[in-house]
Amino acid sequence: MKLSELLSDLNISCPFEDREVTAITDNSSKAGPGCIFICIEGRRFDGHSKAAEVMQAGAAAVVVARDLGLPNQILVENTRSAYTLLCSAFYGHPERKLRLIGITGTNGKTTTSFVIQSALEATGHRTGMIGTVKNILGGGEEIPASLTTPDPSELFALFDRMVKNGCEYCVMEVSSQALDQRRVDGIEFESAIFTNLTQDHLDYHETFDNYKRAKHILFENTKTGIFNIDDEAAEYMMSGTPCRKVTYSVNSDTSDYSAKIVKMTASGVKYELVSNDHIGRVFFPVPGKFSIYNSMSAIICLLELGMDYEETIEAVRNSRGVPGRMEVVPTGTPYTVIIDYAHTPDSLQNAITALREVVQGNIIAVFGCGGDRDRTKRPVMGEIGSDLADTAIITSDNPRSEDPGAIISDILAGVSKRHNAKVIVEPDRTKAIAKAMSVAGEGDVILLAGKGHETYQILSTGKIHYDEREIVSDLLK
Helix, strand or coil, X not given: CEHHHHHHHCXXXXXXXXXXXXXXXXXXXXXXXXXXXXXXXXXXXXXXXXXHHHHHCCCCEEEECCCCCCCCEEECCCXXXXXXXXXXXXXXXXXXXXXXXXXXXXXXXXXXXXXXHHHHHHCCCCXXXXXXXXXXXXXXXXXXXXXXXXXXXXXXXXXHHHHHCCCCEEEEEXXXXXXXXXXXXXXXXXXXXXXXXXXXXXXXXXXXXXXXXXXXHHHXXXXXXXXXCCCCCHHHHHCCCCCEEEEEECCCCCCCEEEEEEEEECCEEEEXXXXXXXXXXEEECCCCHHHHHHHHHHHHHHHHCCCCHHHHHHHHHCXXXXXXXCEEECCCCCCEEEEECXXXXXXHHHHHHHHHCCCCCCXXXXXXXXXXXXXXHHHHHHHHHHHHCCEEEECCCCCXXXXXHHHXXXXXXXXXXXXXXXXXXXXXXXXXXXXXXXXXXXXCEEEEECCCCCCEEEECCEEEECCHHHHHHHHHC
């Protein structure tokens, strides 16, 4: 493809020599002859420092945010946005051939994505999915996920494969980092869902306001926005956006959709979904109040896309479980082991509270906090775990370059003197799980929080294989 074709959407005024382009990348180590190299200025590395070297190696052009005096430099206002637009053009704008559904919020994105994807498939619509756990490309093709929302070169390659596999829809989790880094610039979403907003990713965004502003970007380029108005951030998310606004609530009658006659059991949640046009009885086979919100947002999204009411509710009833989201591990023991991705204060609170509503015995929570990430949430999680669980076993969770003991000390700072749980510290995660299993009795539930679908640990020495399902199985043996 010619450079001039790729630049047609960028409104470029600087002169350039038209050349054949073979690839687009922001990674200088992958920048070979014929490629366009995007100079991204990050927190630790500035791609502009490699521009001259890349051009000498035969690159077709470099996209820059400042004049470097290089031949075939394409000067743009924002190189991240240019990267997205160029990748879209390189793959022939595949996103325009799909009906895109975006989901953003702190919690609930993955479950909601899985429910929508499986329900669309069940009602005869081939649907791809991009998210935290895996990427579904249609026609039975699946690949592991790299990021919640991939960088542009991978994202548009995935869209392209979905189109070639005959997908009509794509459901995708849209992270705050992706929005802030302009990875979805120029993409129009058919529908977008706002689930909720609680503290997370402040290591990246630095302030909660920055985090909130990033989430807002999704609704600036979507046709229909679906908002959980029980969350106080919903009003901000709806403000100043051109999208058609649809609201849902468990607590209010002023929303477009509301949940009534709610019943929560160990097997799932039941409620009546009420709107001006419909009343339907919903069952969703995952316990916890958050499951009401997740299933509601999925059903409403499908209804607003024009799906049949009864078909949609039946498809959600039969939707598949999500790996690592309140996942029951087969043990054959008098106690139950559940794996959940809860790694934020809000998600840990939701998980324990959901179990408390249906568990007769004790709740033993095993949790930690990731290294090189938001430190301010550590004491908050310590407070929540020690207040809500009966036994809180504080351990390691992807410490990365940090000392696990130092992370645990940060968590313990939030454990109040009047905490309810018995608090145990065990930095070795396998030993912590073993301890939980050794103290669990009949009717108890062990909640392994933080890892979820992940099958690895990230240590200072690198990434190692670590699947908690295998750990539990080995310990039982």
